[in-house]
Amino acid sequence: MIKIFIVEDEKSISDLIRMSLTRAGYACTCAYNGIAAADILEENRFDLILLDVMLPGADGFELMEYIRPLDIPVIFITAKNSVSDRVKGLKLGADDYLVKPFEIIELLARVETVLRRYHKLDRIIEIGGLKIDTLSMVVRRDEKEINLTKKEYELLLLFARNPGTALYRETIYERIWGSDYLGDSRTVDLHVQRLRKKVGWENRLRAVYKVGYRLEV
Numbered sequence: 001m002i003k004i005f006i007v008e009d010e011k012s013i014s015d016l017i018r019m020s021l022t023r024a025g026y027a028c029t030c031a032y033n034g035i036a037a038a039d040i041l042e043e044n045r046f047d048l049i050l051l052d053v054m055l056p057g058a059d060g061f062e063l064m065e066y067i068r069p070l071d072i073p074v075i076f077i078t079a080k081n082s083v084s085d086r087v088k089g090l091k092l093g094a095d096d097y098l099v100k101p102f103e104i105i106e107l108l109a110r111v112e113t114v115l116r117r118y119h120k121l122d123r124i125i126e127i128g129g130l131k132i133d134t135l136s137m138v139v140r141r142d143e144k145e146i147n148l149t150k151k152e153y154e155l156l157l158l159f160a161r162n163p164g165t166a167l168y169r170e171t172i173y174e175r176i177w178g179s180d181y182l183g184d185s186r187t188v189d190l191h192v193q194r195l196r197k198k199v200g201w202e203n204r205l206r207a208v209y210k211v212g213y214r215l216e217v
Contacts, residue, residue: 025162034058053078159215
């Protein structure tokens, strides 16, 4: 499972990010100041760090000097919106820069983009009798190609990258359709039903009561 380190001193924001990333299938660890973050980094290895700039103890720019030799991708998260701050963060080695306030769906998209850039996400995923080539976007069962629409493929990839995780309908909708969930589950449910039938996951892609769906493997 992809491990993400959230370094953010505002607990409410940290909790929101952690909850959203956990729902999307990532394993999260949190720290609330720069010194604690450095201590955690000495004992743990992460795939990505979400790093606030304004931190007690040691700020994000100072912590970035410590992170750089570890070769871990970093997305800065901050209320600072000046060009000089963004340039400084990028020159220090950050991979992206997200300004508060932000939409969770944007954060999730940026996280996935950076992970893909560093090849943290596998090209070939074999799961539930399927072989998914994420580069060519080809899906096969028993070497026979399965024709999926773009949305069906994206939905399949979301479940394949988050096996065993109950994904909320609103999370599914926001990740696949890229807009806020308005409470109408018919779009998600219809696409899940079609996907189940096409890939033979009638007994694997299970509904979770009052939540959404979970892929059982």
